[in-house]
Amino acid sequence: MTVHIGPLTPEHAGEALTLQRAAYVTEAQFYDAPNLPPLTETLTELRAELTNGVLAFGAWLGTRLAGCVRGRVDGDRMEVARFAVAPDLQGKGIGTALLATAEDAAPREVRTFWLVTGASSEASQRLYRRAGFAIVGDGTDSAGVALVLLEKVRS
Template sequence: MVIIKTVSPHDDPLGGQLLAVQKAAYAVEAELIGDDRIPPLHESLAELRARDLLWLAAFDGDAGPAGAIAWAESSDELDIDRLVVAPSMARRGIGRALVEAVLARAGGRRVVVSTGRDNVPARRLYEGLGFTLLGETEVIPKLWIAGYALVS
């Protein structure tokens, strides 16, 4: 049974565990999109901790995090900054559960997220949850993202 709880990358050893899951998950996305220039893939623990984000993590048993989601929020919007699932835990509903947990906190605010344009599993997840495609943007040469929004 997966348990979702509020976490902080500032806690040890959790911060390092979150970073490891993040790097593994973004390595999979890099393969899917054919590009490894995804900034969180190359982030250090210090850089991860320096981000002003709120975090939830999913735990399956006593092992480290199976996945995590981080977001920033304002009075009118939640911006999902990252959603990561350990590759060994993929396709078990962990990503969906994490996004749903953030949506439950939105309280009517708009929720935005972006993912690699060619990351079909992530796009299916967001579209399946009712997100609407805002558009596709070339953020750096030959690296495209798809932006989504949902009004809860």
């Protein structure tokens, strides 16, 4: 399986939104939370974010978008956001490759990467721990889902 990782542009917004929804619907079902923010994001919102300088990458298998990730930089911190891999392709290294690409592409001044995931999302947490992230806090999102905050200091 040959995966090509490259920039995600506004032209990819429709496909990225479809992938994002497919990836997050299983989380929504697991948490009984149909209004997770990745599921309520609109095409207009996604296209605007991709137009306004957010770091964004896609992983393609041929012409199929198999995964995507966005990085939102704020000073010396970068949020890893809207990280999604097609459900039928999870566990094949695509997420690991996307995460590494996003970290490598972050501006030099970024010292800390952070993200949130569901407190009961064990597979996601394993992926992030393998990539060097550690849980540093917890909370609840607008849909009432218990979350954990993970951080990684850039080496």
